[in-house]
Amino acid sequence: MKYHKLVENAVKPTGFWGNLMIRSMNKGHSDLTDWALCHIDIKSGDYVLDVGCGGGKTINKLADMVGSGKVYGIDYSDLCIKKAEKLNHKNVLCGKVKLSQASVSALPYEDSKFDHVTAVETYYFWPDKLNDLKEIFRVLKPGGKLLLVFEMLKDESNPDKWKKVEDRLKIEAVSREGIYEMLDRAGYLNIRTYVKSGTTWLCAVAEKE
Numbered sequence: 001m002k003y004h005k006l007v008e009n010a011v012k013p014t015g016f017w018g019n020l021m022i023r024s025m026n027k028g029h030s031d032l033t034d035w036a037l038c039h040i041d042i043k044s045g046d047y048v049l050d051v052g053c054g055g056g057k058t059i060n061k062l063a064d065m066v067g068s069g070k071v072y073g074i075d076y077s078d079l080c081i082k083k084a085e086k087l088n089h090k091n092v093l094c095g096k097v098k099l100s101q102a103s104v105s106a107l108p109y110e111d112s113k114f115d116h117v118t119a120v121e122t123y124y125f126w127p128d129k130l131n132d133l134k135e136i137f138r139v140l141k142p143g144g145k146l147l148l149v150f151e152m153l154k155d156e157s158n159p160d161k162w163k164k165v166e167d168r169l170k171i172e173a174v175s176r177e178g179i180y181e182m183l184d185r186a187g188y189l190n191i192r193t194y195v196k197s198g199t200t201w202l203c204a205v206a207e208k209e
């Protein structure tokens, strides 16, 4: 029962269990995020957006990487935005980090604003994945890159690996080929996918021309 309450709050954290889930995600996704961030070259001055920012740990890492740049974060959970603001309060105060409650399907930014967009462990929940990828494409600068990060990679040798979570949350683990195809259909170029050996970690980097 407790396990179910916690897991269900990965979708849109709220209330007591949402608080616990946010703490657990900030900790549990940190190594995965560090590994994935090695696959893009964030430079001082860059504008970066983190989609589905949860409790804001990735925002925290990105703020250290952008130097004189800025980090934006969106999440459709009000609680996540509050928690992410608390974790990043100094950078929020000085205007280096800006967080907004919003959906990936309608990003509150003008076209071609960002050098990079990151999305850690959130794609599974998006309502209209192809159009949501196109919406991210819209806000990327030409030459800008999207980094998608996953822990739930399908495992052919163990097809039931994610079944419990998939059934409970009504989501689906991803495949390397499936993600490549979606990025391709959404108009991205130079798509690369990486799997960390011995794990089910997958990240994809894709570019807007």
Ligand SMILES: C[S@@+](CC[C@H](N)C(=O)[O-])C[C@H]1O[C@@H](n2cnc3c(N)ncnc32)[C@H](O)[C@@H]1O
Pocket (backbone or CB within 6 Å): 010, 011, 012, 013, 025, 026, 029, 051, 052, 053, 054, 055, 057, 058, 074, 075, 076, 077, 080, 102, 103, 104, 105, 119, 120, 121, 122, 125, 126, 127
């Ligand atoms: C599993 S959590 C991951 C959070 C964070 N990226 C991390 O790695 O700790 C998924 C997050 O995506 C957010 N999310 C899910 N669907 C969303 C949507 N359509 N628009 C914006 N945020 C969404 C949830 O509110 C939640 O914070």
